Each structure stands twice: as C-alpha cells, then as structure tokens.
Amino acid sequence: MALTFVVIASTVVLYAIERYSIETIALGSVAAFIVIFSVFPVTKQDGAQVSAADFLAGFSNPALITVICLLIIGQGLFQTDALEGPAKAIVRMTRGRSHRAAIPILLAVAVLSAFLNNTPVVVMFLPILTAVAATVGQSPARVLMPLSFLAILGGMTTLIGSSTNLLVANYAAQHSDLKLTFFSFTPIGLIVAGTGAIYVLFLMPRLLKTRKTMAEEFQATSGKQFIAQIEITYGHPLVGVEAVSGMFPKLKDMTVRLVQRGQKPILPPFENVVLSPGDTVIVAATRTALANALARRQPLMEAESDGNVAGREPSAATPGSISLAEVVVAPASRLMGRTLPQSGFYSDTGCLVMGIQRRSRMPRMAMNDIRLEAGDVLLVAGKEDEISRLRGNRDVLLLDWSTAELPRRRYAPHALIIFACVVALAASGLVPIVSTAVAGTFAMIASGCLNVRQALRAIDSRIFMLVGASLAGAVALETTGGSTAIASAMVYVLHGASAPVMLSALFFVVMLLTNFLSNNAAAVLFTPIAINLADQIGQKPEAFVVCLIFAANSSFATPIGYQTNLIVMGPGHYRFIDFVRAGTPLALILWLTFSLVAPWYYGL
Template identity: 65%
Template sequence: MTVVGLQMALTFIVIAGTIVLYAMERFRIEAVALGSVVALILIFTILPLQTPTGPLGPTQFLAGFANPALITVMALLTIGQALFQTDALDKPAQLLMRMFRGSRIGATTPLLLVVGAISAFLNNTPVVVMFLPVLVALASAQGTSATKVLMPLSFITILGGMTTLIGSSTNLLVADVARRSTDVTLKFFTFTPLGTVLALIGVVYIVFVMPRLLKPRRTMADELQTGAGGKQFIAQIAISYDHPLVGTTSVAGMFPSLKDMTVRLVQRGEKPFLPPFDNLVLEPGDTVIVAATRSALTRALSGRHAIIGSEGVEQQPSEDKQPASEGAATLAEAVVAPGSRLIGRTTAQASLRAETGCVVLGLQRRSRMPRMAMTDIRLEAGDVLLLAGTRGDIESLRGNHDVLLLDWSAAEVPQRQYAPRALTIFMLVVACAATGVLPIATAALAGAFAMLMMGCLNVRQALRAIDSRIFMLIGASLAAATALEATGGAEAVAEALVNAMEGQSPRVILSALFLLIAVLTNVLSNNATAVLFTPIAAGIAARTGVDPEAFIVCLIFAANSSFATPIGYQTNLIVMGPGHYRFSDFLRAGTPLVLIIWLSFTLLAPWYYSF
C-alpha cells in the first residue's frame, strides 16, 4: 500500500469511527468531534501529504471552525434567542392557533406545507430561520415538544428546495458544472414534475410517520414555558388607580382579562367577593387573588402593561442603561426550608424583599390552600415561593438558609416591550438574505449585532444560544471533508461504483448512483459531493448511452437527500439545538426518508425518462 493509499484508508477509518461514536452517544458529541480532528491532524503530521497549495496540516483542518457557514449558524441561533427573550412570536403563534382551531390536523401541518412551497423559490436556510421561532412558539402554545416539529421543518424545506432550479445552492452548482462539462442545460422547471412527486411522497412520511419516530424531548426551559406541568401558584394582584384592570367587569362569572388565571377571591376593604362573580367591576384598592401557572404569571409580569407588579425589581431600564441588561427581572422558585425562620410568618412579615431584594409573586402548597389573600397566608416548610428579582439577587439566594433555591427554575422574564424591534431586525435579516441584497453570513452577523445593540438580549444570553455541539460538528465534518478530497477518497469511491456496475442496466446504475451519493451527502458537504460527482455522472451517462439529464437530475435529488445526519445540511444543524435532537434522532427519523426518496426515484425515473 502506498503512502497516499494508507492516508486514504486511515481517513475512512476515522470518519467511520466518528459516525459510529456519534450514533452510540456514549460520549459527548463535542469530545468525539474533537477526537476526530486530532486524529486527522496526527495522521497527516506523521504521514505528510502535499497538495497544490502546500502540505496538508493543522491550518487546513482547523479552517472549518472559521467557516462562514459555521459563523452563519451561530449568528442565526443568536437571533433566534433574541426572539425568544422578547416573546416576539407569541402573538403570531396565537393567531395561527385561532385560525386552525378545531382542525383535525392542527396548525403545524398547514404551516409546514406553506414552508415547503416557499422553499422551492427561496434559499432553504432563511426559510428555516424565518419559521423556526414561529413553530417553536406554536408548539409551546399547543403544549407539545418542539422536537415534533423542527426536524420536519428542516426536511420539508429540503424537499421543497429540490423541486426548482433555484430551490437550493446545490441545484445551481450542479446545473452550472453540467452546463460547462456536458450539453445539458437545466431550466427553472426542468425537473419540477418529478421533484414535486418525490417531495409529496416525502411529505406524507414527514407528516404522518416521522412524529411517531421522534421522542418528545423537553428541557427544563420547555417545562417552565408550559407552566411546569400545570402546577398552580397562588398570587395576588393589587389594583391601583392606574392599573390596566381598573373598570374590568366580570362576564358570566369570570374576568376576560384574566382568562389564563382562576380568580379565587376579590378583596375590597373588609368585604370579600367569592366566585361566581356577578357583574363585579374592579376598582382601585381591590386585591384580586388568583391561581395561575408559572407561564401565566410570567406573561402577566412582562410587557408594557404588566398586570402583576414587581415592585423593587428593576425591569424597565433607565435611559443610561443597556436594555435587557443584567437588571432584567428573573423568576425562580425556592422552597421554604425545614427550620426556616419564615415558618409561621406571612410573606409580608418575612421581609424577603428587604433582606434579599426578591419579591414574592406566588405561593404553592401541596395541601389545600385557604381562600385568602396571599399576604395573609402563613408559610409552612415545603411551601414553594415564586420569586422575582434581578439575576444577581436570585443567585444570592444560594447562600440563604431560610429558602432553598431551585437553580434549574431560574428564567428571565421575556422583555416584550422590545418585541417590535426584534421582529423588525429579524424580518430585515430574512429579506436581505432571501433577496440577495446581502450574503446570508453578512445578514446574519449584522442581525445578531443589531439584536445586541438594540437591547433584545445581552451578551450572556447570546453566548448561551451558541450550541457547542453544532460548533464542533461543523468544524469536524469540514475537517473530514478536507481529508477525503485531498487523499482522493471521494474519487476512489466513485470509480469503485463505476467498475462494480459495469455491464448493468441503466436503471440499476442510476439507482446505485443515487444511493451512493445519498450516503456521501450525509457525511460530506452536499455541495462538495454534488460538484465532485457531476462530471462522474455525465461520464456514466455517456457509457450507458442514456440521456445525461437523467443522471444529472439523479445527482441533484440524491445530493439533496441529506436527512440522515445533522451534518448533512445546514438547516439540520440550525434545528438541532432548539429541537434538543441527538445524532441518533436524525439516523432514526431521517434514514427511512432517504430510503423512501431513493426507492421512489428508482421506480419513477426510468418511466419519466423512458428507458
């Protein structure tokens, strides 16, 4: 075996071992990815390889970590985090919910179909960026996991993108190389009929089968967004003269403005009003006692016209202070400890605000709660307090012996007053990227910077949005692609296919070519695979005497079949973090789709091209 052959073999071993370790999930993805990069650097340090640009070394292997595609994904995740921090897409999600209320298929399926149609004419990445936060908000409003909708979002944009020439960059690259190396000229709708049929077959699988294969995986943040399983806190709303609820009248025994809460009592001076409330009008000085989930209390606390006050918590920034800064209100839960000095005291007597800077917004008790004002309830060991304060005040509770802070429960109150500016920045990013006014990397970076400067999120929140798994996956996959191309590994695989298929019928060769490219596009960059195999596909067509367009279109569809791994396509990486997916999720849900598209093409292409 020559030195080049040994380098190629070792490269294949590293790639195969990396994929197996990804799928096993016994080690963190970051560790496996880093190990693969180190292995490749060591191989080509011990066995040097000369390329036209010089020796292959650490510089080339580490260049992937500064790749524009990687930076783009990180910037887009930051923009998504800003939309989340401002609750900017809550109203659009609620609108969609109302539009499709009563529909058996719900709101997500029609939205996904619209996304597929749009992705036929726009680049897939900005389409996913535009609809990802909408679907996350919609899933939250429906009480379902984002896991069920985000991978379908990515896959449907990929399917839609393979129906027209401009649907994806892969299509354009293949068409350009084919035009220069053959006499095949692909027009806008050349492969649309066949691509549409394949896409519709894939959509049936995505809508009806894939959700059953995806395990609902909810983070603690999801639980908090949906009310932590529906558990109720007792809270009270003090009606002041300028309160937005002044003048609110009960209708059919309920208050429409408090539809997410159960009103247990309205205290007016010494007179209590108990439900059902008959034409009761809220007045200044009233105290409204409610039972509500944490998410309902969070919504009541956020926004320009907060229903629940959090006196003492700096939520609105001063003019000289960065909006959404460290002074933004944070909610957390704390348990009254056994032996606490708070036992037997009311929340007013406990003086928590004076001692800790935190305000008690709600109280939860496992036993039956008395129907009285929250401030009159005497605390017991095991009571759960919902506290609001600055992040610094909340973190200082770790050293408090009277209450036990539940660290996982800390979450910032959405800065809804900044939602309009966050939406404006987001739409500008999408418009610039979709129309080509700016390259998508430039638009994404500018958008992330604008979100920071306009106060839609702070630096700490932006850093939290950057997923280390995605960062390492992209960098390591680009390093592997560099090694495969430099050693000639991809060309060797193509030549092996040609030799193995010698003498076979054109439909068998076409099917085998599709399967090979579909496998490689899930390991390498789909664009690199497409460019590499275009002249090879044209050569195979010339040998078999079949219309070369069939093989070029086969290459387009196969290179777009990047469903089986998160590194197969950029949109898979974008949804991986927000959807809480693992590598095995893509293997389990994406591999059947690859096989379905392959088998469908194998059956339809010979009929479509008449051979």
C-alpha cells in the first residue's frame, strides 16, 4: 500500500513539473506497478493474484475507447469544415461583441448537461466552439476547458445530470430512508454551480495559456499575399459575374489586380466588366483565401493541371487528398529567370503552383508571365507523397511546417449526419455511448470524410497513456486497500467533530480523490461512509449524500478526473499543469461555497 502511494504521488508530481513527457511518466508508473506487484504478490477478493493483465486492462477500457473515437469523429467534422456555416451564423448573431460569442453557447451547455449525459453534450459543442473561436480569431484553449467544466457544473444540479448522481442516490435509497427526487438538490446545486460558473466564464480564461504547434504559430501569423490566377472556363462558377463598384463580390477575400481578356489587359477600377469564358483573373490573396477557393464545393481554381473544368472534380485525386505547401526558390536554382510554363515544374514534381509571393514587389502581370527569382515563395498543391518528394528537390526548399491538407467540404453533409446520429443515440441512452462512438468512427472513414491516416493522426497519445496509467493506479489502490484506508482514517480523524466540519471535511477529501480515481469510484467508496457519518452524529443523511454528489463531480484539477476533460485536452493543446492551474481554484471555490451554504440550507 505504501509503495502504491509513493508511485501515485511521484507520478502526479512528475506530471505537474512537465520535465518529462506525459507518455514516458505514464508508462513508467504502469511498469512500476507491474514490478511491485510481481515482487510483492497481492491477492484479490476472488482469490486470484493481481497480475500485469490487471494493470494493462485500462488501455482497453470502454471509456478510453469512447474518448479516442470521439476525437476521430471530431477530426472528421474539422476535415470537412462541416461547422463553418453554423459558427459564422453564431458570430453574426453576436455582432459587435464577438469576443463574447462563446458565453451563450457555454451557458446552453450547462443547461443541457443538467438533463443529458455530459459527454455527448461536450462532443456536440466542442467543434462548434472551436469553429466560433477560429472565426473571431480566438484560441480554442480559451473556451474548451470552460466547455468541459460547465458541462460538469450543469450535471451536478439534477438527479440525472451525471451517472455519479444516480449511483449515489440508488445506493442511499437501498441503505437508508433517503429518496432523492429529480430536483431534490437543484436549489443548492444552482448556488454552488452558479458560483463556479462565474469563475469559469470570467476569471478562468485569463489563467489559461494559449499553446499551439509550431505549424499553427507560423500559419497564424502568415498574412503573406500571393499572386495567383483564376482561369475562367465554360461552367466556371464565376462566369457571368459582374463587377460592382469596381470589385467582384464573389472574390471579396481577394484583390483583383488584372483581368486578361485575350491580348487585352483590363486594369482596375473595373466598371461594367462581366467575366466570361477565356478570361484570366489575376488576384492577390492570402494562403487562407486561396485554400478556401480550392476547397469550395465548386472550386474557383484547379488543383491539378489535367484540363478539367473548374467546378468538376479532378480525375486523379479525390477532394481532400490534395495538400498545400510553401516552397522557396533556392539560390542557383534552375527555375531562376524562367516562367512557370518554361520551368516544367509541374511535369517534374506533379505539384501545381497556385500562387507566387515576392517580398520586394508585387508584379501586376499574369502569374505564368512572372520570371522566378531566388527567394520567391511558391504556394504549391499536390498529393501528400508528391509534396514529400519536394524535400529532395534542389531547386526549391520545402517549408515543412506549411504543409496542410485541403478540407473535404464535399463530404460536410455526411459528416454532420454521422455526428448528429452519434450524439442523438448517445443522448437517448438506447445504445451505449462506446458503441455509437465506434460505429461513428467507422462511418466517418467509410463515407470518405476521413482517410485512415487522418483518423490515426487524431489519436492523442497523451490521453491514451494518461487514462491507461490512471486506471492502473486505481487497481493498485483498491487491491491494496489504500482507498479503504483513506476512508477509515477520515472517520477516525473526524470523530467528535461538529456536523458542518464533518460535512466540509467529507467534501474536501472526496474532492481530492475524485481527481485521481474516477468520480464513480470515489462516489461508490464514500457513499456508505457518508451515510455512516450522518448516523453517528444523529443527522439526516441528505446533506451528507448531496455533499458526496457535489464533491465527486468536482473533477477539475486533473485531465484524468473526468471524461470530458480528456476530450478537450487534445483539441485545446492543454498540458497537465493547465488543469492544475485553472481547475484547482474552481474545486476550492465549490468546496468553500458548499461549506458555507450547506449548514444554513440543511439547518445543521
């Protein structure tokens, strides 16, 4: 038991100081448990010895599989840009106060969580909040941890808000005269959760550090303008578009610099110009604008030079299998002094140049007429393996961080239908959430919203190792009697204390344990203790049972404390210490609020 406590304490400390990777620490803790229990065998209640299989079973836990599958489903929504429209609609509704666009959504999450399972609610709103944050230029880290915490807070206000609530209420009904109804503890729950919600909405975002990958940091600060050209062919979406006030409405994210009509260049301002087949539109645009033009359901530009009409799919590549990357023309490159058609770049590499960026000046001519210089940045499109082969090309230098796949927007309706079905079935309770999550993952891949490589990329190794290792720790605590020892010590220390002190101490101890065990495990362990404490001091058990419900739901200080914390950890780029920094104050606020309000509310 002592060795188990040492391993768990060391693991938590190492998680917090972040000197080593989470994966390494988690694997080390599992290895330590296996070695300790091999040297000092422990027998379970059924007479069998604790083995390595017991410690490794956590890596196939249904909750872990559910979280991983939900991450893959979320990746499917991201890969197809399925929620871009709803996100823009929400931002439009909050026009003038876009920085507060997330608050109504978060409040809706808290209300829904009181009547639905927390996990599908978080799954449903996570991509929406991420898209809203991106639309207003805010980091997802500012809203995703609040999303998880408000779902937990909302879930503690009604009997069905969390499985923990039902678990405790059922046990109390079987072993005492206490019968909790749907809204039995809603009034005090609203007081406690409301106090916590104020902190989550207005104070906690300031404690959250924005962390991005190197690629995201480069791309986020890149406002470079590329010269690109759009060939207007028969059937093109821009055929018949007329200039309004000197601009083309369908190209609002681009600056039109020239319209080449045969041998005649048409320069701005454009008055009474109607685009027709055969025109070439020369534009200056950011990488994001060009990517959007390529990823539209009716693309404005061709991603392959195979003669296809824009708006039709290329024959050699499916939508979404095309990636964009940036390359720099190298010194002494064979491309120098040549135009793109003269260089043979496409025939040599299979990658099509979508735009040219020159730092010194922005030439006003067709992209194919620009003679390349050393230092020019080319925005290229191609399949992933074609982009990868550019690493060995001596004429250009590939900027690895710049490689990104185009979203599969054609599959957005499929992704939305799959997502809606997963959430609806999980929320209804007709099918176990792990079953709907696995089926939804398969549907995302089978329908073409994701390929296998993209799905595997969505799996966060930190989450996988964290959950597996924490469940191994729970096995060690239970089989050595560590959990029971903690509960017994609490009863001994509190003997003779007043009811408010006992209530406050019970909340604090359970609050600590629920962040390292599962909330259900903490609830099951302490329900008989809570009822016994109430009996010993001659009090009704309701205050102590409700105290246990709130405390077991206070899983804010670690990502392993609750499933929704794990779901937001990857998309928010959070580290273990972020939950400690932002979640610990919230847990303490709930403890103090309950300790002050409960004695008055229950007349103790």
